[in-house]
Amino acid sequence: MPDALDSENLKEVLAYYDSWLAFNQRYRRIPGVQAAVLFRPSPDDPGQAFAGDAVAFSAAYGQADVEEGVALTEQHLFRIASHSKTFTATALLQLAEQGKLRLDDKVAMHVTEIVGTPLGERTIRDLLSHAGGVSRDSDEGDFWQLGKAFPDRDELLRVIKQPGTDVLADNDRFKYSNIGFGLLGLVIEAVTGTSYNDFVQTAIVDKLGLTGLGPELDPNRAGEYAAGYSSLAYADQRVPIDHIDTGALASATGFFGTARDVVSYWSAHLPGDDRLLTDASKRQMQHAWWKTAEDDGSKYGLGLMVSKLGERELFGHSGGYPGHITMSLVDAKWRLAVTVLTNAIDGPARQLAEAAFKLADLAESKPRQEATGLGRFTGRYANLWGVMDVVLLGGRLYVLDPTAVDPAADPTIVEVDGDDLRITGGSGYGALGEAYRFAFGPDGEVESVRGSSGLSHPIEGFTLPGRVRVSTVQA
Missing domain, CATH: 3.40.710.10 (DD-peptidase/beta-lactamase superfamily)
Known part of the structure; x- marks a missing residue:
């Protein structure tokens, strides 16, 4: 893994991560997802603040209140539970x-x-x-x-x-x-x-100037909270779950926040930032004191989860509150932090957060390649069998499966061949050596893609009939 993340690669990663999160919110039937990514590449630059201007990405998808039809925004508050x-x-x-x-x-x-x-x-x-x-x-x-x-x-x-x-x-x-x-x-x-x-409001939250963060349910902000929802594991439909005060367990599970402010808080735990703690204290917190199980997987520091994701060492914390599942992960080496908040008790917050790092690893897996005209191929394409994404990462084109928990796990590598994309790498179960043949309209937009599994169309224009019969699928 490279010592540092290329900022141009990060822009491409975040552009796709945005699209991937939006797809997965719908595909995985999560009521709402809020996410933010922070990148602080210059810790020694005194002219660069350690706060909100380091947030490289913030977005919201789905609904804050399904019954009332309230769209989720970046300002809605989530219960972040054990982040506390x-x-x-x-x-x-x-x-x-x-x-x-x-x-x-x-x-x-x-x-x-x-x-x-x-x-x-x-x-x-x-x-x-x-x-x-x-x-x-x-x-x-x-x-x-x-x-x-x-x-x-x-x-x-x-x-x-x-x-x-x-x-x-x-x-x-x-x-x-x-x-x-x-x-x-x-x-x-x-x-x-x-x-x-x-105490924590004054010593931590106010010191960082974060207004979308707090230690306990605030009744004065009741209208700002995203509703929490039950699981689909035991029912066909989710039902809303009330927010309640956590009493004397606030120090274990009371905090609320927006993804933007939570990820901004994590910047204060990066080396060189002395707003909350000295680096010596942060090293104590981030040291892996105990294995959490018999294997050599995740560990725990002082109030922090410590884990590995591939070659990457991460710290952070998850949160599970009735109706909200949340996750924050921080890579101190790359100075990259990701926070994902979901308003369902079975929300896959960890998988959604880990995907950002996995996509970044794919973008950094080869030296960056600068090429023009690649963007005309990118997009999400669907046919009866499913969906594929043509993605630009690290200056290269890949075909990824957006339904995969790890979208970067089995990439199909493609190279431009005129108006086609030739498959040059990936699983042998795919169509190695064959081509995706693109048809472009007069405005340069993709009209269709033909591959070994047949014809695909941009997903926004893809439809199926009430029953699939011979010759009824889009051609």
């Missing part, structure tokens, strides 16, 4: 830098109500890395289905004190816990003398 853990970790590292606590402090030093309990003996670092062995949500977690309210402070303390909440010994293995991060919120309140929500 990154804000909680950032706040605790800030307090450690200020000498107000140590990460190896036992939690009971600050939350005195739990002195003498097993969880009181856990350290802040234990809980930040999910190594405290704490119950994930307790055995009363019906708040995740809106069967009850999220716990308030007193209820959270009751759960923390009750026998059995310490499920495993500390530092035995990774064990994800929302209860543990709720306890870290209480630590922040004890150390700062203010509420968790007020």
